Amino acid sequence: MSATTRRNRRRDTPPPRTGSSETEVLRGFLDYLRASVAVKVEGAPEPRVRAAAVPSGTNLLGLLNHLTFVERSLFLGENVTDWQATFHAAPADSVADVVARYRETAGRANEVLDNCTDLSAPVPRPRPGGPAPSVRWALTHMIEETGRHAGHADILRELIDGTTGR
DSSP: OOHHHHHTBOOOOOOOOOOSSHHHHHHHHHHHHHHHHHHHHTTOOTTGGGSOOSTTOOOHHHHHHHHHHHHHHHHHOOOOSOTGGGGSOOTTOOHHHHHHHHHHHHHHHHHHHHTOOOTTSBOOOOOOSSOOOBHHHHHHHHHHHHHHHHHHHHHHHHHHHOOBOO
């Protein structure tokens, strides 16, 4: 193992020990994944954080930008008209800007979720048109979406500067 790789290794953070209720488990794992993906992007060097590392064009900063839009759509009711565009951060946005916006959005989503006591009830979002999914479905989907992109972020960050771990 090279000195650079050793220097960029982070200790893995184990999955959370949550309460025993379904809500506590789902929310605990979602918050764990949110923190993991934010840390993976935090401190990534410009301009490589924006560079496509795979033929699809996926880039580290774009993944976190996309997750911000998914959270806003699912829990806050914001309408997204071009999902592909969400995979790219605005040129003026710094890494710190995108990470802060993601964390702020996750905090706002948690405020909505704090008022959801019935997992089978629809997500209380203001967007009209079409039924909202159940809170259970929304949490499960957000765990899947965040986990999937956290895995992508792991690989992209290691390609950028050798940083590994959660």
